[in-house]
Amino acid sequence: MKLSVVILNYNVRYFLELCLRSVQAAIANLDAEIIVVDNQSSDDSCRMVKQFFPEVILIENKENFGFSKGNNIGVAKAQGEYLCILNPDTVVSEDTFIKILAYMKNHINIGILGCQLIDGRGQFLPESKRNIPSPLVSIKKILGFSKAYYANHLSPTDTGKVDILVGAFMVLRKEIYDQVEGFDEDYFMYGEDIDLSYKVLKAGYENIYFGETAILHFKGESTLKDKIYAKRFHGAMQVFYNKHFKSNLVFDIIVWFGILFSRLLFRNPSQIDQNVTSHKLMTKSLHFNTELPFNITTVQSLAEASAHSQVVFDGNTIDYKSVIECMMFSDKDKEFTFRILPRNSKFIIGSDSAEQQGEVVLI
Known part of the structure; x- marks a missing residue:
């Protein structure tokens, strides 16, 4: 294999x-x-x-x-x-x-x-x-x-x-x-x-x-960015340092202080204002029969979408490589957010921030 x-x-x-x-x-x-x-x-x-x-x-x-x-x-x-x-x-x-x-x-x-x-x-x-x-x-x-x-x-x-x-x-x-x-x-x-x-x-x-x-x-879906996360993350830094770079007392004190300082600065994630003004369904299909829980306009390219739109990719007609490339090369000034309707699935999914868990909409 x-x-x-x-x-x-x-x-x-x-x-x-x-x-x-x-x-x-x-x-x-x-x-x-x-x-x-x-x-x-x-x-x-x-x-x-x-x-x-x-x-x-x-x-x-x-x-x-x-x-x-x-x-x-x-x-x-x-x-x-x-x-x-x-x-x-x-x-x-x-x-x-x-x-x-x-x-x-x-x-x-x-x-x-x-x-x-x-x-x-x-x-x-x-x-x-x-x-x-x-x-x-x-x-x-x-x-x-x-x-x-x-x-x-x-x-x-x-x-x-x-x-x-x-x-x-x-x-x-x-x-x-x-x-x-x-x-x-x-x-x-x-x-x-x-x-x-x-x-x-x-x-x-x-x-x-x-x-x-x-x-x-999407990053961070398996864990929330809270104080437990901070403790585990910086604990891992200590493990790696002690295994591979521990050298002398001076460095030990500097690294310990740096990790402590980072923990003290840890803040709860702020909420992201999506400012979504409309939903655009990007599909190659002429007839989309699935009912979505919001009003949509069907488009076949991001050039047709207005600023601050939430773009939903129809995985039944668009391959994943195209989805990824569209997201990568989108006009960042338009501040799109993105969701995916996976092939043969009954939900829409996406995430706008590594500091929050993503959104799942069942349909």
Whole structure:
């Protein structure tokens, strides 16, 4: 088998369904499998997978093991030569895996490969490519100086070497994952991708950012940005620092102070004013029969949509690659918000901010 896509899920049933539909389309011509590991979700994620995706391998954990252990459990079942670690709040293009596997076949020293990630408003996510968070870089990031934290030597559409890739989307050979012993289970959530990227670098491989394909990452759907999040995130920073960079008492004190200072500055997320003035259904169909819970105007391109519109993509007639490209190249001055009606589904879904959970409208 060529590819195993491992998706760790926790209480994001509708985002998971959208993700699975996009992954199914992307592996249609590949020898591939999908493994969903559920970390004891309280919603009906598992029932949905069994009902709509019977061919998916579903692992139902009896407790929430966190990101590292949950993914390691899924990888242990994987049969593919390559692994894709994928968040459930993502949408992949139909040609994403084909492009990436072709590139990796011709570059045998690749450790981990990542790609361009955009958020729910079509904005590039800079954490798609990062530098090693050394103590000095981490302190600058904590204090609001993030330039050294991100790998800015590459543009979003470039391809080249980077140090750190994001755990929402990572592709690597299974033998390399096993060689470095996978995700470190000392991390419950956050920091695992940094640690794995760094271990792969130390093992002598190159991590590559591949800007020739993009995926949608709604980001933050599995957790709210609250004080528990802050504690876990900064706890992960401490774990990584202690494992890889602990050097002397002076640095220990500086890093500890920086983490404490960041916690004290943590604020609850502000509400985003969407200013939605109209809804536009973007579809290639001449006859759209599904009844939506708001008034809509049908369009066939974003050029037809007025500013501050909420654009709903009809997944029954538009492929996921086109959805992602429309979001990426939309006129940012028009301040669109975006929703997706997945193929053969009865809901509309989207997210406008990484600091809030997304919106699901049942139809």
